[in-house]
Amino acid sequence: MQNISTKIASLHWDSITESMHENGFAIIPNLLDNEQCEALKADYSKSELYRKTVVMERYRFGLGEYKYFTYPLPDLIQNLRTSIYPKLAPIANAWMKALHIQTVFPDTHQELLEQCHANHQLKATVLILKYGKSGFNTLHQDLYGDVYFPIQIVLFLNEPDEDFTGGEFVLTQQIPRAQSKAIVLKPKKGDVLVFTTNFRPIKGTKGYYRVNMKHGVSEIHSGERHTLGIIFHDALS
Template sequence: MNRLVVDANAPVSAEARVAAFDWTALAGDLDSYGCAVLSGLLTPEECRGVVALYPDENHFRSHVIMARHGFGKGEYRYFRYPLPDLIGGIRTALYPRLAGVANAWSERMGMEQRFPDDHAAFLRRCHDAGQTRPTPLLLQYVAGDFNCLHQDLYGDLWFPIQVAILLSEPDRDFTGGEFALTEQRPRMQSRVEVVPLRQGDAVAFAVNSRPVRGTKGTYRVNLRHGVSRVRSGMRHTLGVIFHDAR
């Protein structure tokens, strides 16, 4: 299992903990399934610390009630800049590990877009394009809540992979609420991937589309992600999106 073991008494930097994963295996999972799990990316203590930020509006730029917009049921808050150190550090450390996969996907799909190795350089491109609002977000669901299948694009310039980190423990803090990813394949029925996660686990997944090798060459599949109905308790998730919003 691709699990990181973090000693709570000896905090590990974001760069070191991200580097400790088997990125060859993770890239293979992204290529094969459109998603990959980074087990134990955050410690339980870190998860609880992020959840504790939710009531304090000073950390956030906006608050979205999903039912008002037809997104499902539940709510979330977008962080403001500067991001909390843990979240900003994880975002910066993850990006270059995923940029290679993103560039390979662009090449295979015949797309001109290429992504720099450095996240700050990519954010400068976003800002030059008028996309200046931070996109990391903290989601909160209670019993009966769910997140409709969707894509997080936010503008003309977007990074094709994002990461969601489960901050709550299934079967203790909540039941139900499974992360789901669907692929709409040309002239075929859609494929569904349900990803089991524990507290602190992260899932990296395709935002919009990814290449798939077929018998007649490579073709593109479109993806959407969502969360099934929470049946009891409360579920929190940290969403790490690498492009900024318009």
């Protein structure tokens, strides 16, 4: 089995970067194999891996459950986080520059975590989500403190239309003084979706302007749907 870091390094990052600039998201097909997807799903029941469980309906976040991993992260997740971040940092920095925001994101993930820790953001934000029939996730943004990275990824661990029906991934794009645009995606098992956490630039007639993005999950009609979200910044709580 190919090392995940080697696999990430060999991806067509130019086309991924272009998709991020054009659309605010990019799908990486088949990054995980079936065995890796099944292993991550099997880990859902291992309570020692997690620091916190959230029942979504309790907070009106939707209908389902998710669990935050604790440090140290499992090797596969750690390698994904540290290997993908350096490929995304130049995209994030280009966005900040286009919008005249002074933030400069560091080259390595370790340096980003050091910035989080200096701001007392010490807790892992990687989470695994599980939805059953009628489950859904309301539109939201994953911000956990003043230090944040504007791009995140989600790993799809089930096959749509086989393991579950419904449950599409929904992105909304709020253009200033206009109605929101909805983007509906249906990645396959083993695919990774790279997408905007909270905002990105779009080029207009007078230069770049900021559009706010949110994401959620449409209602699951049948079956079970598992995903694993990798957020690159740490949390206060």
